[in-house]
Amino acid sequence: MRMTDLARYGFPSEIIEFWRKEEGESLLPLQTLAVQEHDLFGGGNLLFRAPTSSGKTFLGEMAAVRAALARKKVVYLVPLKALAGEKCRDFQAKYGRYGMNVIVSSRDHREFDGAFEAGAFSIAVVVYEKMAQLLVRRPERLEEIGLVIADELELLSDPERGAQAEWLLTHVLRRKRRLIGLSAVLGQAGRLAAWMDASLVEHDQRPVELRHGVIRDGVFRYRTSNAPGETEEPAATGEHETERDIVAANVQYFAHRGESCLVFLKSRHESRQAAELLANVIEAPAAETAIDALRVLESTHCRDSLLETLNRGVAFHNADLTPGERGVVEAGFRAGEIRVLAATSTLAQGLNLPARNVFIPAEKWRFDRRVGAPWKAPISRAEYENMSGRAGRFGAGHAFGRALLAAPTAFDEETLWRRYVEGRREAIEPQLGREALHDHVARLVAAQACVRRDDLVDFFEHTLTGCWTWRETPPPDSLEYRVSAALQRTIDAAMVAQDSEGLLTATALGRAVAAKGLAIVTAEQLIEWLLVSQNRVWSSPDLLLAVLLTPCGRQLHLPLTLREYEHGAYIRELKRLASGEPLDAATPLNRLRQNSVALSFEEARAIKTTLLLEQWIALDALYAIEEDFGVLSGQIVAAADHAAWLIDAASALAGALGIADNTVARIRELGERVQHGVDDDALPIARLRLPSLTRGALIGLVNEGLHIPTAITACDPQRLRARMREDDVHALIVWAQTYTGPEENWTAGPRTPALVIDDGRPGEIRIDGETIALQEKQYRLMRVLAQNPGVCVSYDALYAEIWGDAVVESGQIHFQKGRLLKRIAEKCPARKALIRTVPKRGAVLDLPPGDVVVDGEQPQRGANAT
Numbered sequence: 061m062r063m064t065d066l067a068r069y070g071f072p073s074e075i076i077e078f079w080r081k082e083e084g085e086s087l088l089p090l091q092t093l094a095v096q097e098h099d100l101f102g103g104g105n106l107l108f109r110a111p112t113s114s115g116k117t118f119l120g121e122m123a124a125v126r127a128a129l130a131r132k133k134v135v136y137l138v139p140l141k142a143l144a145g146e147k148c149r150d151f152q153a154k155y156g157r158y159g160m161n162v163i164v165s166s167r168d169h170r171e172f173d174g175a176f177e178a179g180a181f182s183i184a185v186v187v188y189e190k191m192a193q194l195l196v197r198r199p200e201r202l203e204e205i206g207l208v209i210a211d212e213l214e215l216l217s218d219p220e221r222g223a224q225a226e227w228l229l230t231h232v233l234r235r236k237r238r239l240i241g242l243s244a245v246l247g248q249a250g251r252l253a254a255w256m257d258a259s260l261v262e263h264d265q266r267p268v269e270l271r272h273g274v275i276r277d278g279v280f281r282y283r284t285s286n287a288p289g290e291t292e293e294p295a296a297t298g299e300h301e302t303e304r305d306i307v308a309a310n311v312q313y314f315a316h317r318g319e320s321c322l323v324f325l326k327s328r329h330e331s332r333q334a335a336e337l338l339a340n341v342i343e344a345p346a347a348e349t350a351i352d353a354l355r356v357l358e359s360t361h362c363r364d365s366l367l368e369t370l371n372r373g374v375a376f377h378n379a380d381l382t383p384g385e386r387g388v389v390e391a392g393f394r395a396g397e398i399r400v401l402a403a404t405s406t407l408a409q410g411l412n413l414p415a416r417n418v419f420i421p422a423e424k425w426r427f428d429r430r431v432g433a434p435w436k437a438p439i440s441r442a443e444y445e446n447m448s449g450r451a452g453r454f455g456a457g458h459a460f461g462r463a464l465l466a467a468p469t470a471f472d473e474e475t476l477w478r479r480y481v482e483g484r485r486e487a488i489e490p491q492l493g494r495e496a497l498h499d500h501v502a503r504l505v506a507a508q509a510c511v512r513r514d515d516l517v518d519f520f521e522h523t524l525t526g527c528w529t530w531r532e533t534p535p536p537d538s539l540e541y542r543v544s545a546a547l548q549r550t551i552d553a554a555m556v557a558q559d560s561e562g563l564l565t566a567t568a569l570g571r572a573v574a575a576k577g578l579a580i581v582t583a584e585q586l587i588e589w590l591l592v593s594q595n596r597v598w599s600s601p602d603l604l605l606a607v608l609l610t611p612c613g614r615q616l617h618l619p620l621t622l623r624e625y626e627h628g629a630y631i632r633e634l635k636r637l638a639s640g641e642p643l644d645a646a647t648p649l650n651r652l653r654q655n656s657v658a659l660s661f662e663e664a665r666a667i668k669t670t671l672l673l674e675q676w677i678a679l680d681a682l683y684a685i686e687e688d689f690g691v692l693s694g695q696i697v698a699a700a701d702h703a704a705w706l707i708d709a710a711s712a713l714a715g716a717l718g719i720a721d722n723t724v725a726r727i728r729e730l731g732e733r734v735q736h737g738v739d740d741d742a743l744p745i746a747r748l749r750l751p752s753l754t755r756g757a758l759i760g761l762v763n764e765g766l767h768i769p770t771a772i773t774a775c776d777p778q779r780l781r782a783r784m785r786e787d788d789v790h791a792l793i794v795w796a797q798t799y800t801g802p803e804e805n806w807t808a809g810p811r812t813p814a815l816v817i818d819d820g821r822p823g824e825i826r827i828d829g830e831t832i833a834l835q836e837k838q839y840r841l842m843r844v845l846a847q848n849p850g851v852c853v854s855y856d857a858l859y860a861e862i863w864g865d866a867v868v869e870s871g872q873i874h875f876q877k878g879r880l881l882k883r884i885a886e887k888c889p890a891r892k893a894l895i896r897t898v899p900k901r902g903a904v905l906d907l908p909p910g911d912v913v914v915d916g917e918q919p920q921r922g923a924n925a926t
Contacts, residue, residue: 061086061087061091061092061095061096062085062086062087063076063079063080063083063084063085063086063087064076064080066079066095066122069095069101069126070101070126070129070130071125071126071129072129072158074158075125075155075158078154082154083118083455087115088114088115088118088267088454089115089263089265089267090108090110090114090115090116090119090261090263090265091115091118091119091122093261093263094106094108094119094261095122098259098261100119100122100123100126101122101123101126103238104238104258104259105233105238105239105240105241105256105257105258105259106239106240106241106258106259106261107213107240107241107243107246107249107252107253107256107258107259107260107261108240108241108242108243108261108263109243109244109246109249109260109261109262109263110244110261110262110263110264111244111263111264111265111266111270111285111445111449112244112445112446112448112449112450112453113266113267113268113414113449113452113453113454114244114263114265114266114267114454115267115454116242116244117211117242119240119242120136120209120211120240120242121151123207123209123240124136124151124183124207124209125155125160125183127206127207127238128155128160128182128183130206132205132206132207133179133181133182133183133184133201133204133205133206133207134182134183134184134205134206134207134208134209135183135184135186135191135205135207135208135209136151136183136184136185136186136209136211137186137187137188137191137208137209137210137211137228138185138186138187138188138211138212139187139188139211139212139215139221140187140406141166141167141168141169141187142383142386143211144164144165144166144169144185144186144187145164145166145169146412147164147185148162148163148164148169148185151183151185155182155183160182160183161175161180161181161182161183162181162182162183162184162185163175163176163180163181163183163184163185164184164185164186165184165185165186165187165190165191165194166186166187166190167187167189167190167701167705168701168735171749172184173194176194176198176201177194177197177198177201179201179204188215188221188224188225188228189221189224189577190577191228192224192227192228192231192503192507192577193574193575193576193577195228195231195507196503196506196507196571196574196575197571197575199507199508199509202231202232202235202237203235205237206237206238207237207238207240208232208237208238208239208240209239209240209241209242210229210239210240210241210242211242211243212242212243213241213242213243213246213252213488214243214245214246214442214488216229216252216488216489216490216491216524217442217486217488217489217490217491218491219491219494222489222490222491222492223491223492223494223495223500226490226491226492226523226524226525227492227500227503227504227523229256229524230519230522230523230524231504231507231509233256233257233522234509234519234522235509239256239258241256241258244445244446244449245441245442245445245446245485246485246488247441247442247484247485247486247487247488248487248488249262251487251488251528252488252524255524255527255528264285265285265286266285266286266452266454267454268452268453268454268456268458268459268460268461269284269285269286269452269459269460269461270284270285270448270449270451270452270460270461270462270463271283271284271285271293271460271461271462271463272285272448272462272463272464272480272481273290273463273464273465273477273481274464274465274466274467274472274473274476274477274481275295275306275310275464275465275466275467276306276466276467276468276469276470276472276473278294278295278296278297278298279292279293279294279295280292280293280294280295280462280464281473281477282462282481283481284460285452295310295313296309296310296312296313300468301468302468303421303422303466303467303468305468306466306467306468307323307419307466308334308337308338308341310417310419310464310466311323311338311342311400311417311419312338312341312342314416314417315342315344315373315399315400316342316343318399319416319417320393320396320398320399320400320401320414320415320416320417321399321400321401321415321416321417321418321419322393322401322403322413322415322417322418322419322450322451323338323400323401323402323403323418323419324403324404324405324418324419324420324421324447325402325403325404325421326404326421326423326424326425326436327404327425328378328379328380328404328692328694330402331376331377331378331402331403331404332362332365332376332378332380332402334376334402335365335369335374335375335376335400335401335402336365336368336369338369338372338374338400338402339368339369339371339372339374340372342372342373342374342399342400343372344372344373344374344399344400345373345397346370346371346372346373347370347371347373347375347392347397347398348397349391349392349395349397350366350370350375350388350389350391350392350397350398351367351370351371353388353391353392354366354367354370354385354388355367355851357382357384357385357388357754357756358382358384358681358682358683358754358755358756358759359681359682359683359756359850359904359906360382360385360682360683360686360692360693361683361686361692361693362376362380362381362382362385362692362693362694363382363385363693364896364898366381366385366388366389367852367898368898368899368900368901370392370398373397373398373399373400374398374399374400374401374402375389375392375393375398375400375401375402376389376401376402376403377389377390377393377401377402377403377404378403378404378406378694379404379406379694379695379698380692380693380694380695381692381693381694382682382693382694382697383697384754385693385694386694389401390413393413393415394412394413394414401413401415405424405439405443405446405447412453413450414450414451414453414455414456414458414461415450415451415453415461416451416456416458416461416462417451417461417462417464418447418448418450418451418461418462418463418464419464419466420439420444420447420448420463420464420465420480421439422438422439422465422476422480423436423437423438423439424436424437424438424439424443425437438479440486441479441480441483441484441485441486442485442486444463444480444483445485447463448463451463465480465481488524490523490524490525490528490529491525492520492523492524492525492526493525493529493530493535496546496549497520497542497543497545497546498545498546498547498549498550498553498580499579499580500520500546501516501543501546501547501549501550501556502550502555502556502566502570502573502574502580503574504516504519505550505556505564505565505566505570506566506570506571506573506574506575507574510564511563511564511565512562512563512564513543513544513547513562513564516543516546516547517539517540517543520539520543521539526539547564549580550570550580553580553583553584554567554569554570555567555569555570555573555574555580555583556570567716568716569583569587569713569716569717571716572709572712572713572715572716573709573713575712576705576708576709576712577705577709578612578706578709579611579612581610581611582610582611582612582613582706583709583713585606585609585610585611586606586607586610586706586709586710586713587713587717589603589606589647589648589710590710590713590714590717590719591717592645592646592647593645593647594714594717594719594720594723596642596645597641598645598647599638599641600674600677600730601634601637601638601649601670601671601674602638602641602647602649603707603710603727603730604669604670604673604674604703604707604734605634605647605648605649605652605666605667605670606647606648606649606710607703607706607707607710608666608669608670608703608706609648609662609663609666610706612706613666613702613703613706614662614666615702616669616698616699616702616703617665618665618668618669618672618691618695618699619690619691619695620661620664620665620668621690624664624668624690625659625661625664628659630664630667630668630671631652631659631664631667633671634649634652634653634667634670634671635653637671637674638653652667668689669699669703671689672685672688672689672691672696672699673699673700673703673734675688676696676700676734676737677730677733677734677737677738677739678739679737679738679739679742679759679762681756681759681906681907682696682755682756683893683896683906684890684893684906687892687893687896688893697737700734700735700737701735703734704731704732704734704735705731707727707728707730707731707734708728708731708735710727710731711724711725711727711728711731714727729743732746732747736755736758737755738755738758739762741762741767742758742759742761742762742767744767745758745761745767745792745795746758748791748792748795750784750788750791750792751785751788752783752784752785752788753783753784753788753792756908757783757784759908760783760908760909760911761780761783763813763814763908763911764779766779766780769795769796769797769799770796772792772793772796773793773796773797777789777793780792780793813911813912813913814827814828814891814907814911814912815827815842815846815849815894815905815907815911815912815913816913817842817843817846817912817913817914817915818914818915819843819915820915822839823835823836823839824839825839825842827884827887827888827891827894828888828890828891830887830888832883832884832886832887832888833883834880834883835879837862837872837876838876838879838880838883840861840862841858841862841873841876841877841880842880842895842905843914844857844858844861844862845895845903845904845905846905846912846914846919847914847919848905848919849905849907849908849909849911849912849919850904850905850906850907850908850909851904852898852901852902852903852904853902853903853904854901854902855873855901855902855903857902858873858902858903859872859873862876873903874897877895877897877903880895881893881894881895893906894906894907
């Protein structure tokens, strides 16, 4: 079927022409099958089970556009925040020009929530859990939605998230909304299609061949996806005793042939370590565009490691990176500039990052919440297929792709072949029956999906768990008993009210809890804190600790070593921080301040996270926070996102309790500050969410006093362009010019520079107002670095500036740096990591240019920077 044939289905010529250029002259076989034989643009439910890169995504896209053209609202469900952002940007670029209003909604994208609630969208890309929350706030929105597309339907088997997805899809189906499901890895797809009342479309042919098999002893034994039989091709030879050795040798083998390689690892640490090791053996060109893009981002440990590995065309991708860093890596790999990418398995879930070769680990780490520890487990067949599917992508320009498992022994080869190459897909495993039902009951009543007890029983009977599990193997307690117990729990918690005729309604608290996605037990603990705090003065650590010690808060697993736990430094610092606060209120902070017994591990973790977030909202540099707490930037951002969600939920509970508006506003503002990582001064411009106004750029603006509207309108726009894109500079100036609020609460003028160096007073520097005497070599070292703040100055440049032509020992820079930092730490302990080493390259003064003054002027990045 030719792309131009879509005109008969009501698509405008402009969109068809765009698709023809982007997707090709003809539809793929799966797409033709869906349009011509399964009424893709009709009204029935559909379930597509087909391999990755077979055209499922474009199927969903065509169906969404066709429904939007018919003035129907469309929701496109995805499992990940990153995937939601990527798909929304893609849809906006394609269809925004045609006038379609495309929005995104996830926990870190709340700016369009109002548009969703008002129905002001054509297509909404929404994470599953967020969709459930939005329907609680505005239940009537579901009646206006003409099409729901559920991508990555295998999420139903996820032990942590499957129950929520099952609840949502059951709600959609019972409201008779059209549902199109997409998945590459469903086993027993027919049963799921029957539950969905959907026509099943299965298709196993791939438009680009995928060779999937096992490497052992220099041979890649494989099967092709579209043809039966086995065959072989040569791989890297040599004695390789471990899986890691085999993978490293073959990545080098394929990369030297100019082929891209994606290497999946079990953990974030392993992915970073693998990239650093592979960068030592890969001889690919430097990824210059990615390097340039990274250099403008705020300094972090991961950014510095990436700058090293990218010099050999190698990178890593995991949750330890900030969103900005991940975006740079993804763009570089798509462009082919990054030849080798080491990543964790999250990357396999839908992100469009095609590779010629994909190396897959046979095991993964699985975290067991019952014992609070990870353990190794085999990957599932579905996970194997998802990771394999990053190779052999249609449109990537590859004749075929490879999915490779490494086998050190004959036993490994045979068992891996049987389990994964020849293995069968696992069936969906419904998760709703493994959870207490009271949270789901509260959501159902709040969303007005059920108004009587019998409605609740009927709803749960028609869930996937009800149809597949409870009907076939009834639980020990009857479903009616379980629902009644769950309903009573919600009534006892004042989340649901029941009148004399049995009619159920959600209370204001119940609506707030369901709309924010809270567990009832977490809400009860937050309510307790709110009631004792509504008439007292409380600090940000007080509320941070309260939310982090709830059951939902404990789901955040920030690293905490045994040494940190036993040392007790965090509780001592917390007590110091709160020393001036009264002890009379019964809050978690005061309980821990007066506690004379050993802390639990979870309490120590919550205290560490609280202290970390205090520095985050004080505008401390990411690198300094990493150094102080032994964490990485992505973990800091994840902790902030998690805590911000809970604080925002606390503000909603406070409003439902009738607590004073100024207290509600203060809680809400703290949540915003935690989300953005800013102080009170920076919050107004952080709320603008300008894409290129990163946290690092925002810190620079605040340090230069350019966060105040009058200062922005009076400054030379070139100062703003040094930190942001032109369109964002324009938006910031327009905001400043139209701002009508008071400015008296802002800190006026530029802040005191963190570092002042004046040759009129040689031998001393001023840091945070403190005078620090230095020896000559230390002073000269600091001066050279201060002329290039935030940028790596090479060792050669440092030796030349400090010692000239004199021959000195190679370790002198490190010796002088150590003495210099010791002197700084004596007077300014918070600046103990002011200078950091970039391995094998040089040193960096970790301050933005606006925070440094040399001889009365703020320096620019100099010629010594590398």
